[in-house]
Amino acid sequence: MSEQRPIVVSGMRPTGRLHLGHLHGALANWVRLQEENTCFFFSADWHALTTNYHDTAIIKPAEREMFVDFIAAGVDPEKATIFVQSEVKEHAELYLLLGMITPLGWLERSPSYKEMRENITDRDLALYGFLGYPVLMTADIILYKATRVPVGVDQVPHLELSREIARRFNHHYGPVFPEPQPLLTAAPKILGTDGRKMSKSYGNTIDLGESAESTTKKIMGMVTDPARKRRQDPGNPDVCGIFYLHKVTSDAETISWVDVNCRSAGIGCVDCKKKLLEKLLPEQERMRERREALLARPGEVDALVQLGTSKARAVAARSMDEVRAAMKLKLA
Numbered sequence: 001m002s003e004q005r006p007i008v009v010s011g012m013r014p015t016g017r018l019h020l021g022h023l024h025g026a027l028a029n030w031v032r033l034q035e036e037n038t039c040f041f042f043s044a045d046w047h048a049l050t051t052n053y054h055d056t057a058i059i060k061p062a063e064r065e066m067f068v069d070f071i072a073a074g075v076d077p078e079k080a081t082i083f084v085q086s087e088v089k090e091h092a093e094l095y096l097l098l099g100m101i102t103p104l105g106w107l108e109r110s111p112s113y114k115e116m117r118e119n120i121t122d123r124d125l126a127l128y129g130f131l132g133y134p135v136l137m138t139a140d141i142i143l144y145k146a147t148r149v150p151v152g153v154d155q156v157p158h159l160e161l162s163r164e165i166a167r168r169f170n171h172h173y174g175p176v177f178p179e180p181q182p183l184l185t186a187a188p189k190i191l192g193t194d195g196r197k198m199s200k201s202y203g204n205t206i207d208l209g210e211s212a213e214s215t216t217k218k219i220m221g222m223v224t225d226p227a228r229k230r231r232q233d234p235g236n237p238d239v240c241g242i243f244y245l246h247k248v249t250s251d252a253e254t255i256s257w258v259d260v261n262c263r264s265a266g267i268g269c270v271d272c273k274k275k276l277l278e279k280l281l282p283e284q285e286r287m288r289e290r291r292e293a294l295l296a297r298p299g300e301v302d303a304l305v306q307l308g309t310s311k312a313r314a315v316a317a318r319s320m321d322e323v324r325a326a327m328k329l330k331l332a
């Protein structure tokens with residue numbers, strides 16, 4: 001019966017602790033998706049190398065923490081397959097084969113290639129691996145014959161590239177792969193403590209399960225509506241990171257209380273932040289307890305990942321048999 005369900009594939013790079021942006025941007029969605037889809041969620045450790053090739057020692061420790069975060073956030077290894085990309089060598093084989101049919105121009109036009117080359121200036125990204133990363137991403141997705149890939153609007157062009165590569169493969173060698181459809185997810189906006197997008201590279205994150213003391217300190221010091229200078233000034237919650245956190249944390253009544261009273265200066269930012277902490281701190285505490293329980297039994301987490309990796313490997317091996325046959329790389 002599970003074969004009938006849509007197949008969803010998504011991965012995350014193990015480059016550091018996960019934060020509230022990951023929770024609300026991806027993990028919460030994964031937890032919902034695992035109920036009605038056959039899901040494969042993986043550690044994209046080879047992808048981490050495309051930008052972190054100079055600092056590889058952080059990848060494996062970050063990966064274990066990341067799987068702990070997955071499970072603590074509600075990803076259930078009995079419902080979804082969790083695995084390590086580099087432990088399923090078929091990803092590399094398919095990446096190589098797809099590389100034979102992917103025109104260079106498609107990769108050079110990729111928006112993320114241009115954008116990251118412009119934004120990341122502290123290291124050389126004029127590299128074959130970096131240029132080819134959409135091909136690896138395509139292999140990751142189609143290896144499991146994914147029919148749906150959760151993406152934000154900004155990632156739709158990347159998935160379109162994967163669809164084009166899958167189409168080209170099918171055109172040359174026969175229909176092996178479905179073209180993965182974007183599963184558009186309206187990820188809530190989560191801002192960091194400095195008012196920019198929450199991101200480890202900006203140093204503005206609130207990590208999953210961070211202590212009450214540290215979470216409180218960060219929230220109380222967080223940038224709000226920059227135009228609201230004094231308590232009596234009306235504010236605009238639509239530009240405030242605290243309001244975005246209320247939207248994913250607080251109940252409807254509180255959200256509307258903030259919305260109305262911020263605009264009328266009925267409340268100050270301190271009141272608003274304290275109200276947020278009433279819900280956020282217990283959530284962080286629950287997450288911290290689950291994380292600590294899992295971290296105390298690292299062998300169990302590793303075993304779950306190994307089991308998931310074996311399952312992924314079996315699916316990947318079947319796909320690659322079909323690929324080799326379609327490409328006439330094995331005798332019938």
Ligand code: SF4
Nearest residue numbers: 235240242262269272
């Ligand atoms: S009252 Fe709340 S939503 Fe309004 S600016 Fe202050 S922190 Fe932000």
